[in-house]
Amino acid sequence: RKEVEQDPGPFNVPEGATVAFNCTYSNSASQSFFWYRQDCRKEPKLLMSVYSSGNEDGRFTAQLNRASQYISLLIRDSKLSDSATYLCVVIGGGGFKTIFGAGTRLFVKA
Amino acid sequence: EPEVTQTPSHQVTQMGQEVILRCVPISNHLYFYWYRQILGQKVEFLVSFYNNEISEKSEIFDDQFSVERPDGSNFTLKIRSTKLEDSAMYFCASSDQGSSYNSPLHFGNGTRLTVT
Numbered sequence: 186r187k188e189v190e191q192d193p194g195p196f197n198v199p200e201g202a203t204v205a206f207n208c209t210y211s212n213s214a215s216q217s218f219f220w221y222r223q224d225c226r227k228e229p230k231l232l233m234s235v236y237s238s239g240n241e242d243g244r245f246t247a248q249l250n251r252a253s254q255y256i257s258l259l260i261r262d263s264k265l266s267d268s269a270t271y272l273c274v275v276i277g278g279g280g281f282k283t284i285f286g287a288g289t290r291l292f293v294k295a
Numbered sequence: 296e297p298e299v300t301q302t303p304s305h306q307v308t309q310m311g312q313e314v315i316l317r318c319v320p321i322s323n324h325l326y327f328y329w330y331r332q333i334l335g336q337k338v339e340f341l342v343s344f345y346n347n348e349i350s351e352k353s354e355i356f357d358d359q360f361s362v363e364r365p366d367g368s369n370f371t372l373k374i375r376s377t378k379l380e381d382s383a384m385y386f387c388a389s390s391d392q393g394s395s396y397n398s399p400l401h402f403g404n405g406t407r408l409t410v411t
Contacts, residue, residue: 219399219400227404227405229338229386229402231400231401234399272338282340282343282353283330283340283400285337285340286337287336288337
């Protein structure tokens with residue numbers, strides 16, 4: 186099993202759609218979780234941290250289920266500018282090693 | 296907003312040569328990292344650095360690689376005797392606290408290394 190696994194995508198959605206991305210991780214001792222976005226040939230940029238209680242930032246909602254070792258990202262009212270690759274990031278228990286998922290590509294079309 | 300800066304943006308080198316990739320982390324950050332991303336593939340962890348020593352490294356980070364913080368601001372990645380498969384985008388990142396504090400990484404723009 187991969188350490189961090191994401192929906193392979195790509196997701197092609199119209200503007201205004203709601204889209205959900207899923208991510209699972211294998212190390213039950215993992216402590217920190219994030220969603221990053223990466224535009225083509227650019228550096229990853231933090232989208233949001235993921236907290237156990239779930240958290241929301243505008244149109245974006247992140248959820249964490251430790252029992253199922255599952256993280257999700259929901260994007261509401263998709264914009265053209267949301268087109269990017271979304272990276273699930275997990276930091277291993279007790280260490281500094283950061284594991285990136287392979288990413289899910291999102292295309293939002295007018 | 297403070298940012299992580301990397302130089303050069305693109306480095307071309309011949310196989311077998313040594314390269315040094317440079318990074319200036321955010322000034323009050325204490326944890327430093329190098330990642331690489333081969334074109335079309337996922338971001339891979341190489342090494343983390345804290346308190347002037349390596350805190351963790353991946354299987355990729357073998358004897359060919361070394362990191363250094365030569366002064367109070369720079370953080371470098373040296374690749375000795377480069378190989379074709381070292382061609383990738385190398386990202387430096389920093390954070391103000393360790394992983395246990397849910398501290399996000401701040402990435403530099405990356406150095407694209409091309410080994411010919």
